[in-house]
Amino acid sequence: MFDPVEKLKEFVRHPSVSTDPAYKDGMRGAQEFVSGLLRSLGFAVEVVKTDLHPIILAQRDGPTEWPHVIIYGHYDVQPPDPLGLWKTPPFEPMEREGRLWGRGTADNKGPLMTHIAAVGRLLEKHPRLPLRITFLIEGEEETGSPSFLPFLRKYKERLNGDFVYLSDTGIPREDQMVVTCGLRGLTLFEVEVTGAKMDLHSGLHGGVLRNPIQALTELCATLHTPDGRVNIPGFYDDVRDVAPWEREELRKLGTSEADYREFLGIPAFHIPPGYTPFEALRFLPTLEFNGIGGGYQGEGSKTVIPSKAFVKISCRLVPDQTPQKIRPLLYAAIRERMPADVSFRIIDQHDGIPYLVVPPGRSNTPADQPPRLAKAFRVIDAAAGEVFGRPPLYLREGGSVPIIADIKRVLGLDSLMLGLFLPEDNLHAPNESFNLRVMQKGSAVSEKMLSALAGV
């Protein structure tokens, strides 16, 4: 059996940034690395070409009466900038303090390796394991998975699993397992405002035209209410009520608001009334500014009125909001609020539908929940309880894995999401890392779950 941590280091060394064409070689390297690893475990690996980055479809087939689990992961990572803030280079993995540091260690190479290692050990013990396993590993998760939906539609027949299993969500502490039951959706776009057709001297022309930075900041300032809600008419219309057991379950989280505030390093939270911070980031939608730029940004000053300024915006959505309904509301508000003395354009970026799966036996469990899904939940519950010494928590998460809703929509399958990363793992930020004890425990849970499912 291979050493999962050493294999993970190898995986992280490939700089697989999917959003930036400069990392083309890193994308190919990461794809070939993981394809090779699965082949070495006996999987039939197909590398499915797409318009952007290929999808790895690795299957262990068997009689149709065998259960069939589909394990999802992604081999692409976020861009590493701002590079200057990394303590060690992002693509030179470094083991330190029981953690592995590097871009993609937690999102998603570490969690994916956790399950590959579990499968590896199980197949070593039981070469004839009566379980069908499909690894479905994409390379476009950080760019919004544009090829995933067409792929699902095309490969629907071969993806006739019982459920999807994955780890691309979090846990609050290393001793508390979480089964993630909900994910926020999202919708991303950019607004670019143009004033004069060229940059202008702010003395010679200042005072006669609306500066595009002024127009942009005035627009941005209309997008929230003072109490922290999103100020777009109709934005909250489809937000589904939260079941009381969900709030109850969340209270078991055990993180204090003071600790969370200190972790973030902020003077105060800024939350709509009636929600704790832990509720707000799971149960409420958001509108966030991910980037803004325009004019002179160098050292010192330059007395210029820039021609253009832009802002990058993302909204997180909750059930039953959809990007299809929210996006037009956003655009209509922006068009209405933008002053007529500047020009502007809105640039679409990607979308994701929110997702919710309710475990068996809750007040809002659907009456028609498939028995095999309910069984899978119970198997996971027991396995997680055994390894961590206490039952998992069933929580929604603030992040988005848009393909989970797509899988539900196209394949009709729900997803069992085993949380594996910690708040301090710094996903999408400098100094990302992955806790190697969690990796080991998570891998043990996966092995037990797969083993029980196979009945061995």
Place this chain on the structure above:
Amino acid sequence: MFDPVEKLKEFVRHPSVSTDPAYKDGMRGAQEFVSGLLRSLGFAVEVVKTDLHPIILAQRDGPTEWPHVIIYGHYDVQPPDPLGLWKTPPFEPMEREGRLWGRGTADNKGPLMTHIAAVGRLLEKHPRLPLRITFLIEGEEETGSPSFLPFLRKYKERLNGDFVYLSDTGIPREDQMVVTCGLRGLTLFEVEVTGAKMDLHSGLHGGVLRNPIQALTELCATLHTPDGRVNIPGFYDDVRDVAPWEREELRKLGTSEADYREFLGIPAFHIPPGYTPFEALRFLPTLEFNGIGGGYQGEGSKTVIPSKAFVKISCRLVPDQTPQKIRPLLYAAIRERMPADVSFRIIDQHDGIPYLVVPPGRSNTPADQPPRLAKAFRVIDAAAGEVFGRPPLYLREGGSVPIIADIKRVLGLDSLMLGLFLPEDNLHAPNESFNLRVMQKGSAVSEKMLSALAGV
């Protein structure tokens, strides 16, 4: 006599960007070039060291009864970025369509060369010209002239001129000379807002804290009223009434609002009520955003909540506003309006006092105007009228030359400012250029003025 255009090309080839230490060699090259040129005309050149970039003090001395004119210029230029928008490289001067293209051709190397050429021709014709001339050429104009005031105080005795003569202001068309009678002052600063102590994943943490871009844009949006005034209590308290002759003179400008709007390429002006665009940019103060930045600015998207965001702000001031009074008003408003759930700091940048000199014979000409200043005005009027075929216009300008107010304050001297650059010269912007016919005519005016002053 040297060829002024060829000498100007040589001057422009030295990339003398004073705000950026990377251009150190270019600064030294430009300083040595102009020092050498003045030495070759017989001037005693002293290169006065300062904390940043040296000041060139070049003097042609003589008996105290000779008139003494001080000619001001600066050898530093604005940064050339955004480089991608230049049609030809900024520091490779290119003669085309009767213009010389390159960074600094109009601001200020071309106008300075215009006067050096006039002095050169005059001294060639009259080697014993009864006129004292001092060239005072600094290298910090584009960084706010931090060394200039201490220099004036130290060299006050040697700067006992009758008036200061310079060209760092504009004209509306190449056939209409302008004597600039007023300049806006300015005050510059930066605001940096910090939210969480590190960049955050906008899914995992979005919805619990105020994004620093949100805080910043909400602040920026409070700084103007909907009708385009600056929304800072007390900001307009010291704005002096405009004399009716000034509005009258401005109406002779002959530029139509439609032409100006088309030149800027904007759908509409944005001006406080009661002012034309031409009045607004001369008679009213402003608050402009010169740059804004924060979060992800690359291609595509990155779902991050940035830790920091910043904005660079400049205010143009008009008589009798002072930075000393305006800066605290601005800072107090910002401190009061910034939400308590983010932290922030305000970074001081440079300042300049506004300036106004009234020509002889106007309703608001000071009763105690020195007779030699009045004479200089009339000499300029006649010389400009002769070369351009019509009298100059006496106008304020929207730009700032902060050292003009410092000269008045420390040396007690007023300045005669001969406009030389055109709106299409693109100062502080890509594709800066200087009209060579204006250069030639301006040089003839200077020669006539200096000649008349010397009585030859």
